[in-house]
Each structure stands twice: as structure tokens, then as C-alpha cells.
Amino acid sequence: MDIRYGCFLSYAHGNFAFMNKFKNDLVEALSCYLEPHLDREDALFIDSEQLGGGDDLDLRVARAMCESVCMIVLYTPKYEAHGYTRREFAAMQLIEQERRSWYELPSHLIIPIIMTQHTEGLPAQIAGPGFYVDFSAYTLASGDLKSNPQFLPDIKKIVQRIARHYQLLKRSTPPGHDCSRFVLPEIPPQWRAVPPPHFPR
Numbered sequence: 001m002d003i004r005y006g007c008f009l010s011y012a013h014g015n016f017a018f019m020n021k022f023k024n025d026l027v028e029a030l031s032c033y034l035e036p037h038l039d040r041e042d043a044l045f046i047d048s049e050q051l052g053g054g055d056d057l058d059l060r061v062a063r064a065m066c067e068s069v070c071m072i073v074l075y076t077p078k079y080e081a082h083g084y085t086r087r088e089f090a091a092m093q094l095i096e097q098e099r100r101s102w103y104e105l106p107s108h109l110i111i112p113i114i115m116t117q118h119t120e121g122l123p124a125q126i127a128g129p130g131f132y133v134d135f136s137a138y139t140l141a142s143g144d145l146k147s148n149p150q151f152l153p154d155i156k157k158i159v160q161r162i163a164r165h166y167q168l169l170k171r172s173t174p175p176g177h178d179c180s181r182f183v184l185p186e187i188p189p190q191w192r193a194v195p196p197p198h199f200p201r
Contacts, residue, residue: 002067002179003041003067003068003069003166003169003170003173004041004042004045004064004067004068005041005042005043005044005045005064005067005068005069006030006034006037006038006041006042006043006044006068006069006070006162006166007030007034007043007044007045007068007069007070007071007072007111007162008044008045008047008064008065008068008070008071008072008088008092009023009027009044009045009046009047009071009072009074010047010071010072010073010074010079010085010088010089010092011023011073011074011079011085012074012076012078012079012081012082012085014078017140018139018140019074019076019115021140022074022115022135022138023074025142025144025145025146026072026074026113026135026145027044027046028144028145028146029144029145029146029151029155030043030044030072030155030158030159031043031044032146033146033155033156033159034159034162034163037159037162037163037166038166041166044072045064045065045067045068047061047064058183058184059183061088061184062091062182062183062184063179063180063182065088065091065092065095065182066095066179066182067179069109069162069165069166069169070109070110070111070161070162070165071088071089071092071109071110071111072111072113072158073089073110073111073112073113073126074113074115075112075113075114075115075122075126075132076115076116077116077118080118080123080125080126080190080191080192081190083187083188084187086187086188086190086191087184087185087186087187087188088184089110089125089188090185090188091182091184091185092109092110093110094185095109095182096108096109096110099169099172102169102172102173102174103168103169103171103172105165106161106164106165106168107131107161107164107165108131109165111131111132111133111158111161111162112126112131112132112133113132113133113135113158114126114132114133114134114135114136115135115136115138116136117136120192123191123192124191125191131161133154133157133158134154135151135154137150138151
């Protein structure tokens with residue numbers, strides 16, 4: 001297995017400036033600070049198509065996930081509403097389970113970043129693992145993430161976490177491990193029970 005990416009970015013696409021600007025700012029900041037920790041790998045894999053499915057896309061996404069050190073999740077309520085993003089989440093959980101047999105994981109491979117709080121609170125899949133980064137204070141007026149002192153400490157924590165896994169993965173990957181064999185799981189069920197429709201009495 002060749003490591004090709006520092007992290008896989010999993011997110012539900014946005015249509016407006018807020019989500020798109022945050023994603024672009026985050027990508028720039030992580031790329032900037034992660035680059036010195038990597039040999040020749042790209043800092044991030046970003047799926048610009050997503051949510052459409054199809055065999056070719058599924059194979060490309062599955063391989064990119066397997067060849068990534070960690071996964072960044074941009075969590076909004078929309079993320080858990082989409083089957084494809086839940087599928088990516090489940091796929092990285094499978095990868096984490098496999099790598100747990102290769103080396104002692106210092107932390108989870110999935111790093112959730114909170115863009116906004118769900119009205120019902122965070123789902124267990126996001127809050128449960130114990131490490132998520134809260135960027136819900138970000139606004140369009142926040143400026144450049146890579147130089148904003150409010151968010152820079154968290155950016156550095158994320159980078160350090162990825163860099164630690166990167167070094168361990170380089171030393172611990174079994175010879176001959178083939179990422180072309182990894183396939184995405186089926187779309188998992190919704191993370192929370194859907195309330196029944198309300199009928200007036």
C-alpha cells in the first residue's frame with residue numbers, strides 16, 4: 001500500500017458561500033501546515049463529485065480512502081442526512097478496524113469538525129469518539145483560517161494528529177497490502193430514528 005493522501009475530506013456539498021468558503025479555507029489551512037510533515041503525498045483528497053454514486057466513483061472514492069492516513073468530516077445536519085456521506089463514514093470505520101491490528105492507534109482516524117450544531121444535539125457517531133473540533137464560531141467575516149488566532153490552535157492539533165498516524169502507518173503497513181481490493185460498504189441506516197409523522201387528532 002502506498003500512502004497518497006494525508007487525509008480524505010468527507011462532506012456534504014453546499015450551495016452557498018458559507019459552507020463553500022469554510023471548506024476552501026480549511027483545505028488551504030490544512031494543506032499549508034500538513035505539507036512539511038509529509039514526504040511526497042498530497043495533503044488532502046477532496047471528492048468534488050460525490051453524492052452521485054456509480055461504480056467508477058465508488059471505486060475511486062474507496063481507493064482514495066484506503067490510501068489516506070485519516071478522514072476529516074465536515075459535520076452539519078446535512079452530513080448525516082445523506083446516505084453517501086454516511087457510507088464514507090462507515091468505510092473509514094472499517095479501515096480503522098483493520099489498521100488497529102497493524103499498530104496501536106493513538107486516536108481515531110475520523111476527525112469530525114463541527115460547522116454547526118444539530119438542533120437535537122450531535123449524533124453519537126460524531127460526539128462519541130471523543131475528539132471533534134468545534135468551528136461553529138466561524139463566519140464569513142472570520143477571514144483566513146490559516147492565520148486566524150482563534151482557530152489556528154485547533155488547526156495545529158488536527159495536523160499533529162494526522163502527522164502522528166502518518167508516521168505509524170508508514171512503519172506498520174503490511175507488505176503487499178492492496179488498496180484496490182477495498183470496497184465501500186452498503187449505505188448504512190440513518191444515525192437516528194426518524195420520528196413518525198404527526199397526524200392531527
